[in-house]
Amino acid sequence: MAGSRPVPRPASRAVLAPGVPTRVLAARVLAQVIGRGRSLKGELTTALPQLDDARDRALLEALCFAVLRRRAAYDAALAGWMQRPLGARDAELRALLQVGFAQLDALELPAHAALSATVDAARALGFERQAGMVNALLRRAQRDGFADQPARAAFPNWLAKKIELDWPEQAAAVFEASLQPAPLWLRVNGQQTDRGTVLTQLQGAGIAAEPSALAADAVCLPQPVPVASLPGFAQGALSVQDLSAQQVADALSLRKGARVLDACAAPGGKSAHLLERDPTLQLLALDIDARRLKRIGETFARTGVGANAQVRAADASAPDSWWDGQPFDAILLDAPCSATGIIRRQPDVLLHRRPADVEALVALQARLLDACFGVLAPGGTMLYATCSILREENQFQIEAFLQRTPRAGFLPLDERFGHDCWAGRQRLPGENGADGFFYARLLRKG
């Protein structure tokens, strides 16, 4: 993992110049993500704590995101500018060059600082002999710039084709929006404060913020800020959650004190939101991944909800192993999915997702739908949600479920939830400033 090696200190200097460790870490994170198939989130989780300054941490994230979004342009430039292509063994050197390009191109940092910190980072990474070449390539980038690539070029061809087939009119906008930085969406914890108070506090702190007309607890910060600096964040008055994810609570609209199952709950964002709305819910939060499950406890502790909730590591598709036989009034099935609606937040999806993953996910989602529906009370509702934009995981998945399940019906959702997909609704990435998301509200007939 990128973060497990400490940032090197070159023999010639006692301390690296400011900004050099950030470039070193960015190159290492990207080499792991691009070259070795590791997840960006996982690598950043280990790398970020190595930087003390919040501005350096923000720069590290910005560099990694910028490179993953603009990789097609940077690779094309390198192929044109280098006489001998870099080999697979040069993954860190290639990543460092891309980090250099991102500073000049996407982030538009002052060229002098970008060049000197990146050349120093090359030395710190052990590429002493290549430092001159790094310098020359960055100067070339500064002079020539990068040819614009169509946004589609950042997508693997199989995925671009699927999106074009599913959303012929919107595909170009989906490609574009998936490569844009996302705003910061906050959720206001109604147990601690209210949206008007939060907006006043943010205004007082000089932070631009807008309430959403689509979700009662949602506030949008067009320019993201470090969350720790937000008033009330540490106390759980605010949480980071995209508008689309927040709308799940509106789509479910639970009766007070209902018995609710959150079948795929980790890290607990939607469970916490439901409990912030109504702490008297009898909530069972399941997740198959025991490590991710720990984060539900952290989420509940920070937001101050969940004292009465049950949290269990279990396979929701096998109720025999966890169900006590009492049906649930409502179920949230926030299913594992291709994450194709949140590429702007997880650009490494473009690198890691394979067609076979989608097939396996579609089969798992179908098993989860059938199993969860079996523990739903007559008259109860089950919200099926994904952060995918592929119809096979969404509309077609629900159509097949309704066809094989005579006791199931659906309750339509209105246009606040996006494009009409018969039994469900789809928001595409960037629409309303939000992530791509699908919702279907299913009903168990009496």
Ligand SMILES: C[S@@+](CC[C@H](N)C(=O)[O-])C[C@H]1O[C@@H](n2cnc3c(N)ncnc32)[C@H](O)[C@@H]1O
């Ligand atoms: C989209 S995420 C859930 C996000 C969560 N609802 C939130 O708002 O914080 C999907 C989750 O499904 C879990 N999962 C996958 N297969 C599962 C299964 N068979 N049973 C229970 N959970 C499962 C994954 O571990 C993952 O945490």
